[in-house]
Every structure is written in structure tokens, then in C-alpha cells.
Amino acid sequence: MKEAASDVAIIGLPESGKTTLLAALWHMVREKGACTRLTFAGLSQGNYEHLNSLAKRWRSGKRQQRTQLAGTKAVSMRLNDSLGRTVEVSFPDSPGEEFSRMWERRELDESMRATLLAPAIVLVVNGDKIRFPAWIAERNAIQRGLGIPPEVSDVVDWRAELAPTQVQVVELLQFLMSGILDAGPRRLAVLITAWDVVQEDGMNPEEVLSVHLPLLDQYLRNGRDSWTWRVWGLSAQGGAYEDADSGEILPETEALREISRPSDRIKVIDGEVSSTDITAPLDWLIS
Numbered sequence: 001m002k003e004a005a006s007d008v009a010i011i012g013l014p015e016s017g018k019t020t021l022l023a024a025l026w027h028m029v030r031e032k033g034a035c036t037r038l039t040f041a042g043l044s045q046g047n048y049e050h051l052n053s054l055a056k057r058w059r060s061g062k063r064q065q066r067t068q069l070a071g072t073k074a075v076s077m078r079l080n081d082s083l084g085r086t087v088e089v090s091f092p093d094s095p096g097e098e099f100s101r102m103w104e105r106r107e108l109d110e111s112m113r114a115t116l117l118a119p120a121i122v123l124v125v126n127g128d129k130i131r132f133p134a135w136i137a138e139r140n141a142i143q144r145g146l147g148i149p150p151e152v153s154d155v156v157d158w159r160a161e162l163a164p165t166q167v168q169v170v171e172l173l174q175f176l177m178s179g180i181l182d183a184g185p186r187r188l189a190v191l192i193t194a195w196d197v198v199q200e201d202g203m204n205p206e207e208v209l210s211v212h213l214p215l216l217d218q219y220l221r222n223g224r225d226s227w228t229w230r231v232w233g234l235s236a237q238g239g240a241y242e243d244a245d246s247g248e249i250l251p252e253t254e255a256l257r258e259i260s261r262p263s264d265r266i267k268v269i270d271g272e273v274s275s276t277d278i279t280a281p282l283d284w285l286i287s
């Protein structure tokens with residue numbers, strides 16, 4: 001007999017890799033013979049045409065289009081584990097701006113509220129697009145000291161959207177643990193995406209978290225909020241995609257297209273171990 005469905009919500013700032021993750025996940029769970037811990041049980045929300053077109057783009061090595069506010073297509077799929085338990089995985093598949101807005105204005109879109117009450121969260125952070133802290137006051141002082149007039153200075157006034165990635169992400173997690181979104185203790189899988197780029201530093205995912213996102217690392221380690229968490233590296237593409245709009249051709253993208261089974265492009269890094277099972281973090285979330 002099946003136990004009650006668990007729920008997982010996927011969240012992440014703009015361009016963190018949510019749609020690419022959805023495309024690769026859809027490909028994997030729909031591909032015959034793919035070896036994944038969780039297998040496809042059904043689609044609760046969303047349509048096959050939309051998902052198939054995301055997966056088709058993914059297979060042909062093309063970047064996903066930026067998710068637009070209008071025409072947002074929420075997706076919920078049911079996956080089964082080996083014990084017959086069902087997990088319902090929900091992608092608001094809203095643009096990341098929706099999550100930025102939560103941090104910038106402390107506003108929450110009503111339609112996202114139910115999804116964000118999920119007992120388990122996947123937080124997607126693009127390891128190739130981490131915005132590091134910049135000491136604006138210091139840079140202003142240096143430019144003034146050098147006599148650079150303000151009109152040619154490259155220092156801009158602070159705006160919430162310019163805050164470092166880790167500040168935005170920690171605030172987002174705190175938001176999920178307070179007020180109307182407080183759903184008690186929860187599980188959290190942090191996925192550091194674009195791992196094919198990040199891996200050049202030679203660190204494992206925990207090390208990347210502590211070196212490149214130390215505020216997030218400390219927030220999670222110190223248990224200020226009740227997250228039971230783990231971190232993975234994820235390359236849902238397997239490598240860099242060329243910018244087709246500018247006519248770019250990248251040997252790296254070509255090489256990816258030549259891999260005979262597209263699912264072999266995927267890398268999921270758990271500590272020092274690499275696999276192609278993109279469902280592994282989801283399986284941990286419900287274990």
C-alpha cells in the first residue's frame with residue numbers, strides 16, 4: 001500500500017538552472033531503460049507538450065528560454081521510489097524573479113504559496129553565476145581618492161537585486177521558515193548547478209559551499225532554522241552550451257551532442273562520487 005505523498009518544491013534565483021533541471025529530469029524519467037532511483041508515476045499538473053519541448057531542447061544542446069512571468073507553466077509530477085512510496089515534485093517554473101521579489105520586497109505570489117509549504121525543498125544555485133560581495137563603500141572611496149569624477153565612475157548605488165547571491169538565498173530560506181510559510185522542520189537539498197564549470201576549482205560540493213557561499217554554509221551548519229540538509233553538485237547539461245543567437249559554435253557543445261545516450265551528459269556529484277541519477281537528491285529528500 002502506498003504511503004501518503006511527500007512533496008518537494010524546486011526553488012532558485014533567476015538563471016539558477018531550474019528549467020534545465022526540469023528538462024533533464026523529464027528526459028531521464030521518461031527514457032526507457034534509464035537507471036534512476038525514482039521512476040515516473042504521472043503528471044499532476046502541466047502538460048506533456050510543454051515538457052517534451054523542454055526535453056527536446058535539452059537533447060539538442062540548446063539553452064532553455066528564460067521562463068517568462070506571463071505564460072508561467074507550473075509542473076507537478078509524481079515519482080515512485082523502490083518501496084512504492086510516491087513523491088510529488090513541484091516546479092513552480094516561475095522565473096527566478098519571483099524568488100528575487102520575495103527577497104527584495106518581501107512579497108509572495110499567492111499562487112506560489114501552496115508549493116512553498118512543501119516539507120522538502122530543492123534549492124538550485126548556479127555555481128557559475130555566484131555574485132560575490134563587493135565593497136561598494138570602499139570602491140567609492142578609492143575612486144574618489146583617485147579623483148575619478150562620479151559621472152565616469154563604475155560604482156553604482158546599492159540596490160536589493162545587486163546583493164550577493166548568498167545573502168539573497170539565506171534570506172529566501174529564512175522567509176520559508178517564518179510567518180505564513182513556516183511549515184516546521186524541513187528537508188533541504190542544495191544543488192550547485194553548472195558543476196561542469198565549478199569542478200575546475202577541484203573542490204567537492206561541500207567545499208564549494210563553504211568557500212564560495214560561506215554565509216549560506218554557516219546559516220545551515222549552525223542550525224538557526226530547522227533544516228535537515230545536504231549539498232550536491234549538478235551538471236544537468238554536462239557542459240557549456242553555445243549562444244546560438246550570436247551564431248557561436250562551441251566544440252564543447254558539439255561534443256555533448258555526440259554522446260550517444262543524452263542521459264550520460266548528466267553529472268550528479270555527491271561528495272567525491274559522480275553518477276547520472278538526477279533523481280538521487282529527490283530520493284534523499286523523501287528517505
Ligand SMILES: Nc1nc2c(ncn2[C@@H]2O[C@H](COP(=O)(O)OP(=O)(O)OP(=O)(O)O)[C@@H](O)[C@H]2O)c(=O)[nH]1
Nearest residue numbers: 014015016017018019020067095096194235236237
Ligand atoms: N555550463 C552549464 N550551464 C548551465 C547548466 N545548467 C544551466 N546552465 C545555464 O544556466 C543558465 C540558466 O539556466 P535556466 O535553466 O534557464 O535557469 P532558470 O533558473 O530556469 O532561469 P529563469 O527561468 O530565468 O529564472 C542558462 O544559460 C543555462 O545554459 C549546466 O549544467 N552547465
Ligand SMILES: [Mg+2]
Nearest residue numbers: 018019066067
Ligand atoms: Mg526557467
